[in-house]
Amino acid sequence: MTKVGFISLGCPKNLVDSEVMLGHLKLKGFTLTRQMEEAEVLVVNTCGFIDSAKKESIDSILEAASMKEKGACRKLVVAGCMVERYRDALLADMPEIDAVLGTRDIEHIAEIIGAHDRLFEPERDPAYLYNETSPRLLTTPKATAYLKISEGCDHTCAFCAIPAIRGPQRSRSIDSIVAEARRLVDQGVLEISLVGQDTTDFGRDLGHRDGLEKLVRALGKVEGLPWFRIHYSYPNRTTDGLLRAMAETPNCVKYLDMPLQHADAQVLKTMARGGDAASFLKLIERARRLVPGLALRSNFIVGFPGETPEAFQTLQDFIQEAQFDHVGVFTYSLEEGTPAFELGDPVPSRTKESRKRKLLEAQQKISRAKNQAKVGQVLEVLIEGVHDETDLVLKGRHQGQAPEVDGNVLIVGGEPQVGAIQPVKITQGHAYDLVGEVVS
Numbered sequence: 001m002t003k004v005g006f007i008s009l010g011c012p013k014n015l016v017d018s019e020v021m022l023g024h025l026k027l028k029g030f031t032l033t034r035q036m037e038e039a040e041v042l043v044v045n046t047c048g049f050i051d052s053a054k055k056e057s058i059d060s061i062l063e064a065a066s067m068k069e070k071g072a073c074r075k076l077v078v079a080g081c082m083v084e085r086y087r088d089a090l091l092a093d094m095p096e097i098d099a100v101l102g103t104r105d106i107e108h109i110a111e112i113i114g115a116h117d118r119l120f121e122p123e124r125d126p127a128y129l130y131n132e133t134s135p136r137l138l139t140t141p142k143a144t145a146y147l148k149i150s151e152g153c154d155h156t157c158a159f160c161a162i163p164a165i166r167g168p169q170r171s172r173s174i175d176s177i178v179a180e181a182r183r184l185v186d187q188g189v190l191e192i193s194l195v196g197q198d199t200t201d202f203g204r205d206l207g208h209r210d211g212l213e214k215l216v217r218a219l220g221k222v223e224g225l226p227w228f229r230i231h232y233s234y235p236n237r238t239t240d241g242l243l244r245a246m247a248e249t250p251n252c253v254k255y256l257d258m259p260l261q262h263a264d265a266q267v268l269k270t271m272a273r274g275g276d277a278a279s280f281l282k283l284i285e286r287a288r289r290l291v292p293g294l295a296l297r298s299n300f301i302v303g304f305p306g307e308t309p310e311a312f313q314t315l316q317d318f319i320q321e322a323q324f325d326h327v328g329v330f331t332y333s334l335e336e337g338t339p340a341f342e343l344g345d346p347v348p349s350r351t352k353e354s355r356k357r358k359l360l361e362a363q364q365k366i367s368r369a370k371n372q373a374k375v376g377q378v379l380e381v382l383i384e385g386v387h388d389e390t391d392l393v394l395k396g397r398h399q400g401q402a403p404e405v406d407g408n409v410l411i412v413g414g415e416p417q418v419g420a421i422q423p424v425k426i427t428q429g430h431a432y433d434l435v436g437e438v439v440s
Helices: 012-027 051-070 081-093 106-114 162-166 174-186 211-219 240-248 265-270 277-290 309-322 339-343 349-372
Strands: 003-008 031-033 041-046 075-080 099-101 144-148 191-195 227-230 252-257 295-302 326-331 378-386 394-398 409-413 421-429 434-438
Touching: 003 012, 003 051, 012 031, 012 041, 012 075, 012 106, 012 144, 012 191, 041 051, 041 081, 041 106, 051 075, 075 081, 075 106, 081 099, 081 162, 099 106, 144 174, 174 211, 211 227, 211 240, 240 252, 240 277, 277 295, 277 309, 295 309, 295 349, 309 349, 326 349, 349 421, 378 409, 378 434, 394 421, 409 421
Parallel strands: 003 031, 003 041, 041 075, 075 099, 144 191, 191 227, 227 252, 252 295, 295 326, 409 434
Antiparallel strands: 378 394, 378 421, 394 409, 421 434
């Protein structure tokens, strides 16, 4: 009964891969442990998207490697996106690594652990997709789970290495996704977050132009599923049909994660994204009109080559006018193998960080005002468990807050039940979190 410890890094899509690997290990009789010093095999599922993620992955690999000296570890396996990008370099530069597997090898994890050849590679399936029959061990809080509806991407955004890492767009069937959703509900899941590199592209490779709209309506018929939400929607594929499906499907939460990346027309053109502030504002107005009560999240990149002070001002003005509920901001990272690599990295790091800070400070004021407007309202809240910083307070989320990225509702009164959706009266609103008490 070999003990295996697992370190999962990166995005929710990577987390699903980790959960599938954990499911296979459990099925094959391995013992899973959270105590890294006790693990005989350590698996690090890496992220290789941007510099900071790669650094975190390398640091985690080195930390795991140290367990060979001071722990029980006798085998170190590195998986995921960094293997897809840097397999040969990892093996050459880090002799501590005993085996590697890429993003399309995850269901061979037990085979990889058992292999004696450091260079062993299982037979690869270029079109690999996990499905409802894949064993999966959830690592998220009991009542919530991610569900990956597609793999890969057909877009050619200039800053992004994902198509090179994950391959072309490959969509699961609606029947497969609905079957997995039902299985998750049977496990006690109350909230499902749909993820993919571009969820609005779902089904196009299968010949469906309105695949996500059909999926939303199909998931609306899954009994026992109170909430599901949509992440990673592409602006020019967020159609009126999809928005109407969201509005007309009661268990589709009125929340949309739509990374726009910028608002200046020239920067967006250089990014190979398209659009501008005016077209985005029209889309946001239409989305809020068709889906009353919609909460909107977006992400932006500052410091992309060609982002002049004037272009950044356009982005600042846009964020003020759009009034998003949640915003994430990233500084541009020069990535080899991407179309933008040839443009270099001309914006100084200090300028990038300054611009990031300005956007976050502006959004903080917007978010605080929106949260303070909720004081006195009673919201349905999924109670998730104790707060990360103190076990004296429980935390949860309302429909307008996605897992991990959008803040929490802190529960300070009433009779909360972990793993349940309960009405909570909001008593305080802060920049990121709300405070409230459960009401009968």
